[in-house]
Amino acid sequence: MSEDAGALTATSEDVGGLAATMTGFARTLRAAGVGADHERTHALLGALRHLDVTRPADVYWAGRLTLCAGPDDLPRYDRCFQAYFGGRTASRRPAGAVSVTRHTLTLGDEAGDETGEGENESAPGSASRTELLRHRDVAALTEAERAEVHRMLAMLSAGRAARRSRRFEPAARGRLDQRRTIREALRKGDVARLLRRSHTERPRGVVLFVDVSGSMAPYAETLLRFAHALVRSEPRATRVYSVGTRLTPLTAELRHRDPGTALDAASRAIPDWSGGTRLGEELQEFLARRHARGDIVVIASDGWERGDPSLLGAQVARLSRQAYRVIWVNPHKGYADYEPLTGGMRAALPYLDDLVAGHSLAAYEDLSERLAHA
C-alpha cells in the first residue's frame, strides 16, 4: 500500500498520516505477539517528533525503543518492521502471526487408555470411589475418571509456606519503631516507652519445571493442571516452566482463572511436546538468566535425560545452593519397587532434598502439603 511506503518520506506536517501508519504498524506487532499497546504507540509518536522520520534507522529505533519490552520481542519486531516498511506491502500481516500451531491436550488418551485395565486397583468393596481414584495412577484412568481427578485438582487450594518479608508491622518485640515512638512522644509529651516492630511474612516462591517430553506424556496434562492450581493460589510467588528440548515460561499463560483456557494457552505456548529431554541444558539456561534464591524448586520429570547426565547433576547442584529446597517429582516413584536408575535421576539424586511420587491425586495433595509447610 502506498500510504505505508509513503510513511518514510512523510514530512512532520503530515502528522495524521504518520499516526495512521504507526498505529497500523503497532497492530501488526500485536498480531505477532508484541505487546505494542495504545500507550506505547503514543510514546512512539512522541519519540518520532524528536527524530528524522525520513530516516529508516530513526523510525526503526524509535519503534524498537518504545514498542518492545524484552529481548524475545526483538526478532518479532525485526520481522514485522521488515514486512511493514520493507516495501513488500502484500505481506502486511506476517504469516507467522496467524499460523499458530494448535496443540490440544489429548496426550492422556493416546498413552493411557491401553493400559487402562488397572493393575494397581487394589481394594474394591467399601472405600468410596473418590478415595480409590485418589490413589490410582492418572496414566491408567479412563477419560471420565481423569476428568474427575482434574476437577479435584482444580479445587486444590494449596497453602504456601511463609518466609520473612522486608515489610514491618507493629509488634511486641523486634526492632525499634522510630516513627511510632516519635508519634507517641508527641502525643504524650515525652518518650514514655519505645515501640517496636517486626518483619511481616510473605509466601515462599516456587519454581516448577514440568517435563513435557514423550516419556512424561501421560502425566503432562495433570502436571500442568497442578501447576495451574499453584499459580492460581499464589500468582506472585509461583513460576512455571515447561522443559523438554526447550525451556518455555508458562506462568503468564497459567494465570487465567479457568483451567481449560489456561491449559489451552499453555499448551499452545509449548513448542516441544513429546520430544526428548535435555533437562541439564535447560536448567543451565534458566540459571544463566534467572535465579531461584530462597525459592522451592520443584522438578517434575522421570529423569530420562537425553543430554549429558553429569551436566544435569551440576545444574541441580547449583540450584540446590541457591534454592531453599529442591524437590524432584517422579511419577514412577509411586511404586514400591521403584529405584532411581535413570541416568538423570542418579546424577541429580545427591542434591535433592526430597524425591516424591507424582502419579496420583494423592501424590499431588501430598506435594501441595509439602509446599505449604516446607
Added chain:
Amino acid sequence: MLGRTGEAKGATGVAAGIDAPGRLVELLDRQAYLADEGLATAAFLALRMGRPLFLEGEAGVGKTELAKALAALLEAPLIRLQCYEGLDAAQALYDWDFARQLLHLKAAEAAGITDVGRLEGEIYDRRFLIARPLLKALETGPSVLLVDEIDRADDEFEAFLLEVLSDYTISIPELGTVRAATPPVVVVTSNRTREVHDALKRRCLYHWLEHPDFDREVAILLRRLPDCTETLAAQVARAAARLRGAGLVKPPGVAETLDWAEALLTLGAKELDPDRAAATLGAALKYREDVESVLSRGLLRHE
C-alpha cells in the same frame, strides 16, 4: 500521560545543544564511551522526551557505565540507587532522622513548650528529613538518577519506583508533596534475572544491550586503555568472544575484557601469550568452574 511526553526542560546548556543522536555519540565518545546508533538514539530520546531509559542486558555490557558517561557529559551529579532484595521506601525515598527528632522534643520539653501542634510542625520539618537517592534526585536539578539492577529488588519496590517516575513527585504524609523542578535523567538497569513488571517498562524507553561485536570491542579497548596496542586489543577481544561462546557460568562482559587487558598491560604484555593469559584469567572469569573449564579445554592456546 499526554502532557508528560512533551519536551523536558533543557537540563543544562549541554543537553539543549544535543539536536540529534549523532551529536550524542560524539559527546559520549569524549567521555570514552563508545555508543552505537541504537543506544545513542535511546539516550537521545530519554533526554528529549524526559522518559526514563530502561537498559536490559547481561552483566558487563556497559549499562551502568552509560549512566556515568551521561552524568559526566551533562555535567550533572550522578545519584545512584543500588537495588537489593529487601530494599524499602526508607532506603530508597526518605527517612526521618529519629535521633534528632527526639533531641528536639527533649529540648522543647526542657524549655516548657507543650503545644503539640507546634511541636509536630517543628519535628516534621525538612531539616529532620534524610533524603535517600530518589528524593535526592528530585531535589537536585539537573541530575542523573541511576537505578541499578532493579531485578534484584522485590517487585513491591517497582510500585514505589513507578509512582515516582510517573510524575516525578514524592508525597510525604507529614510534609506534603515534593515535586522535581527539573526532572532527573533516569537510567534503570536490569540483568534480567527476573522479569520486571510491564507497567514500569511501559513508562520507559526499552533498550536491550548486547555484547559488542569484535570491531567495537577492539575500539573500546583502544579508547579506554591508551597504552594498549592494536595487536593486544584484537587478541583479547577475540579471546573474549571465544569465552562467550564456551557455555560458561558467567561469560565475560566488556567490563571484564577491560580488566583483563589492563591486567595484561600491568604485566607489560604486548601480546596475549597462553601463560600470561592463564595467569590473568581471574580478571575475566569470576567462577572457579569457568577458569577450570577454560584451562582444561585449552581455550586460551588457540590463537
